[in-house]
Amino acid sequence: GTRTTKTVIETREEAIATAPTSIKGFDIDLDLKHAETGETGLAASVTDDHGKLVSFSIEGKSDATLLNVADQLMNHWRELPLRVKATIPERKLQQLPMQFRPSGLNGLLSAELGYDGTLDAPDLKLSGRILRFRQMDVKNQTVDVAFQANYANAHGRVTASVRSKDHEAATADIDFETEVKDWLNQTEGKPPHVAASAHLAFDEF
Numbered sequence: 001g002t003r004t005t006k007t008v009i010e011t012r013e014e015a016i017a018t019a020p021t022s023i024k025g026f027d028i029d030l031d032l033k034h035a036e037t038g039e040t041g042l043a044a045s046v047t048d049d050h051g052k053l054v055s056f057s058i059e060g061k062s063d064a065t066l067l068n069v070a071d072q073l074m075n076h077w078r079e080l081p082l083r084v085k086a087t088i089p090e091r092k093l094q095q096l097p098m099q100f101r102p103s104g105l106n107g108l109l110s111a112e113l114g115y116d117g118t119l120d121a122p123d124l125k126l127s128g129r130i131l132r133f134r135q136m137d138v139k140n141q142t143v144d145v146a147f148q149a150n151y152a153n154a155h156g157r158v159t160a161s162v163r164s165k166d167h168e169a170a171t172a173d174i175d176f177e178t179e180v181k182d183w184l185n186q187t188e189g190k191p192p193h194v195a196a197s198a199h200l201a202f203d204e205f
Contacts, residue, residue: 025048025049026046026047026048026053027046027047027048028044028045028046028047029044029045029047030042030043030044031043031044039059039060040059040060041057041058041059041060042057042058042059043055043056043057043058044056044057048097050091050092050095051089051091052089053088053089053091053096053097054086054087054088055086055087055089056084056085056086056087056113057084057085057086058082058083058084059082059083059084060080060081060082060083077119078118078119078120078181078184079118079120080118081117081118082115082116082117082118083115083116084113084114084115084116085112085113085114085115086112086113087111087112087113088109088110088111088112088128089110090108090109090110090131091108091109091110092106092107092108092109093105093106093107093108093109093130094106094136096109104135104136104137105133105134105135105136106132106133106134106135106136107130107131107132107133107134107142107145108130108131108132109128109129109130110128110129111126111127111128111129112125112126112127112128113125113126114126117152119180119181119184120180120181120184121153121180121181122151122152122180123151123152124149124150124151124152124156125148125149125150126147126148126149126150127146127147127148127149128146128147129144129145129146129147130144130145131144132144133145141164143162143163143164143169144162144163144164145160145161145162145163146160146161146163147159147160147161148160151180154177154178154179154180155175155176155177156175156176156177156178157173157174157175157176158172158173158174158176159171159172159173159174160172167203168203169202169203170200170201170202170203171199171200171201172198172199172200172201173198173199173200174196174197174198174199175196175197175198176194176195176196176197177194177195177196178192178193178194178195179192179193
């Protein structure tokens, strides 16, 4: 015979408990648009009990039909031009999802990511900061951390600073050159060429 089991869900907590593990505690909003011209856009956001966790948008152009879009994603994904923007609104580190939550540390994190181009030749920008960054058991000593990174035309730069009270306690400036497509084409053997230089400076906290 056939056996049927039914579960009656009456509260939000019960709904979360019975949801698939991958989306427990998260609300996901998706908005997909595809025009006859081939312009395709996807906007999405993820929200939890503390508010919006992350939002992002992806825009691209391909052949007009969704069937051709799927074919291009499968076979020509490296040459497909995309514009991507992702934002993490300001949030306490201890309010991040458990798998991303640093143990014993707190502060206010925010970040933005911008991507334009193809995987073979991307134009990438990343910026973020952690305000009032501290160990949870040390309340009278905090620092502000800021970081930026960009990559375009085979050249990248990463900068970071740590500010304590009224002065910069540490700075880092890294320049590098490498071709993304060389890493994507890499097989076993010699790694792709990378040239880099770095400047680090430290002061009293």
